[in-house]
Amino acid sequence: MAKAKITVFALSVFMLTAINVNGQNKTIKGNMETSSKYETITLGAGCFWCVEAIYDRVNGVKSVTSGYSGGHTENPTYKDVCTGETGHAEVVQVVYDPTVIPFAKILEIYFKTHDPTSLNRQGADAGTQYRSVIFYHNEEQKKVALEVKDLLNKSGLWNDPIVTIIEPFTTFYKAENYHQDYFANNAKQPYCQMIVNPKVEKFEKLFKDYLKK
Secondary structure, eight states: OOOOOOOHHHHHHHHHHHHHHHOOOOEEESOSOOOTTOEEEEEEESOHHHHHHHHTTBTTEEEEEEEEESSSOSSOOHHHHHTTOSOOEEEEEEEEOTTTSOHHHHHHHHHHTSOTTSTTEETTEESGGGOEEEEESSHHHHHHHHHHHHHHHTTTSSSSOOOOEEEEOOEEEEOOGGGTTHHHHOTTSHHIIIIIHHHHHHHHHHTGGGBOO
């Protein structure tokens, strides 16, 4: 499988350079794509509408699917997850080409487009379903995720420590169809205008070199 091999030293140089430049209900087990060209990562960073809208714009990303992971309830609905009692987080499953965008950059985008120091909430969205969490799919992803988190914790970008959880991926439940491509289909909706759009604009400003053409 094609993978971006990143040593601790190379990753440190890569990430610290990036920091200086930028400043600041269907069960799917395993990867959604079986092609050896692509890899999959599952990320939670608050409302999945925001995260999906960002990664839809990242060059090298093949697909982004909103869903639920990390809990104990089988086949949860959005209503179930909103109770905070399923254990699931709102997540997106990102399928990407590591020969186009390295995993460390996927994570840099992740950390810098939400507040990773906020426990179980993003803005007004509060509850464990909105926790900051990385579900890694293999040991290499785990290693890189821990290293990136540590580097960013030491970077001084945030006043408080990063609380993002890093844990193994188990099961992904695809969210209801109306959640897919939500921002693309509902850009004028008030939540999208006030919450999603500013995050998308921040991404486009910080990572303009990684925008899809």
